[in-house]
Amino acid sequence: MPEQVPVIAIDGPSGSGKGTVTQLLAERLGWRVLDSGALYRLVGMAVDGAGIGFDDTNKIIKIANRLHAEFNDGRILLDGRDVTDLIRTEAAGNNASKVAAMPGVRAALLDWQRGYARPPGLVADGRDMGTTVFPDAGVKVFLTASAAERAQRRYKQLKEKGLPANLAALRSEIEERDARDRTRAASPLLAAPDAIEIDSTALGIDEVVQRVLQQAHRVYATSL
Ligand code: C5P
16 A cells, blocks of 8 residues: 555656656665556567557557566666666657557556565656656655756766767657656646646755655655
C-alpha cells in the first residue's frame, strides 16, 4: 500500500534535473528509486524492435502488458538484452513520449510502478508521480528549468559521453516532447496542486536537493 510508505514524488519536464536530484535524495535517505521514464523508454524500444508502427495502439498496449524488463545493479535488461545506454538516446525519449500518450500503456505500467513503494521509502521520478501514480506522496516536487537551459544541459551530457549533439536540434526536440507530454489527455505533465514548484534554471543541484530534504524532514520526521 503505497500511502503507508514514505514517498517523494519528483515530476517535471525532461532535462529539469529530476534524475540527478532523485538519485542524490535516494542516496541521502537510503531509499529506493523509481525511474518511471525508463519504463516508457523500454516500451518504446520494444515497439521499435518489434517493427510495429507507433500508431498501432492495440499491439503497443499488448507489448506494454508483456514487457519483460529487469533492473540489476544499475543495468537495464529488455528481454535479457542490456539496453542501459540505448534507452537514453533522444530517439528513445521521443518514442517513449509517443507510447506514454496511450492510456492503455499507462494503465499497464501503473501497478508495476506502485510496487516500488516499499520501506524504508521511495523517491519516484517522472511526469505523473504526484498526480496519478502516488497521489498520497507526502512530498511532491515539480521541478522545472527553461527550455534553453535544459537543452544546454543535455548538450553537455552528450558531449561528455563523446556522442554527437546539436544544440538547436536538441532544443526543438525538447520543446516538441514537452508539448506532447503537457497536452496529452492521459496523465499530462502537470504539477500536483500540493506540489512544491522549484525552478532549477539558476539553482545548483545541491540547493534543490537541500530544499527537498528540508521538506522531507518536515513531513517524514519519524521515518528518517
Ligand atoms: O523521464 P524520461 O525523459 O526518461 O521520460 C521519457 C518520456 O516518457 C517522457 O517524455 C514522457 O513522455 C514519458 N513519461 C511519462 N510519464 C512518466 C515518465 C515518463 O509519460 N512518469
